[in-house]
């Protein structure tokens with residue numbers, strides 16, 4: 001067991017900066033090269049953030065899970081030592097994934113039911129129709145086409161808008177504002193502005209649902225608002241989180257997953273030619289493991305002293321668990337840098353781990369299973385309409401993916 005404390009600034013020139021950039025030219029699907037280097041240095045190393053602080057970086061799969069499941073760590077950005085990867089945005093403080101229990105559990109409970117596996121499975125025919133309609137529209141239009149705009153974004157946007165009870169014609173407004181919120185290149189003022197704009201809009205929408213409820217998730221929050229269990233401010237915060245998560249995550253998995261499959265034609269052929277739903281399920285889990293679109297690491301701060309991988313972590317120290325490197329742990333996944341849709345990848349940490357594990361994972365799985373089992377069968381000649389090095393990657397935000405994916409058939 002060791003107890004080395006490195007205060008902020010000490011030898012800071014030798015401590016690598018975090019977040020770390022990928023080498024998109026070499027392999028846009030692999031974690032940043034510095035993450036592999038840090039893994040070689042040891043299970044826990046220090047990284048340097050924009051504010052000069054030097055939290056721990058945890059690279060191993062088991063160590064990441066053990067920290068994320070530990071009640072002695074906090075996800076609240078106001079906890080001393082919390083590792084913010086960019087200047088905090090005042091207006092976004094109330095986000096569910098930046099809260100601790102019991103506050104977190106109270107709010108999460110309010111929105112759990114619509115994401116239960118049974119409820120989400122019942123949405124399959126509706127999601128299939130949305131996917132088919134979007135493919136019909138794409139096939140009827142000109143080519144080449146940007147798959148992000150024509151397919152990857154609209155599918156989850158329509159799904160989440162219907163689930164929440166938000167008019168679909170507001171989707172561009174949501175996409176623009178959630179992209180500003182997710183980009184590291186946005187200034188704190190821009191981020192606060194985007195959050196304020198969305199909160200204002202959701203306040204109006206929720207007030208309408210309280211007086212005139214429908215059969216949707218936001219209307220379901222009307223009752224707890226009336227009984228005083230939930231404030232309108234909290235309901236708006238939940239709505240923003242779900243809309244942003246609904247737009248920014250699955251869309252990037254659809255576009256980046258398609259690019260990964262086009263770059264691995266043997267894997268794409270396996271998926272396209274199989275009629276076995278288990279092959280699709282397995283492909284979705286493997287693409288989640290391999291691609292890891294949730295970037296910036298799972299961020300936590302220790303509230304008490306504890307030990308991980310023989311290292312004492314002191315209360316007030318930050319911890320960063322990037323799932324992209326955890327999911328490439330050779331002790332857990334054989335030949336982890338290889339995309340193999342036949343492997344059993346279900347243990348991956350692409351949805352995080354512990355109490356904050358992704359609430360929308362069943363919905364994301366259903367959407368991805370339907371997309372991956374439909375798109376390449378309906379357009380078997382789908383191919384890139386540009387060179388790989390011309391594709392703009394989103395290496396500047398908390399969600400990884402592509403800005404554009406020009407395709408033809």
Ligand code: HEM
Pocket residue numbers: 096097098108160241242243245246249250253293294297298299349350351352353355356357358359360361363364
């Ligand atoms: C492929 C798509 C998705 C991926 C890879 C993903 C990934 C993640 C990850 C890694 C976390 C954990 C954050 C942390 O521990 O710091 C998370 C949390 C969360 N996700 Fe997802 N997500 C996806 C889709 C969705 C969808 C479609 C929704 C809902 C519409 C959603 C809603 C949420 C919510 C509400 C949380 C916070 C849960 C909590 O703090 O208790 N996600 N997601």
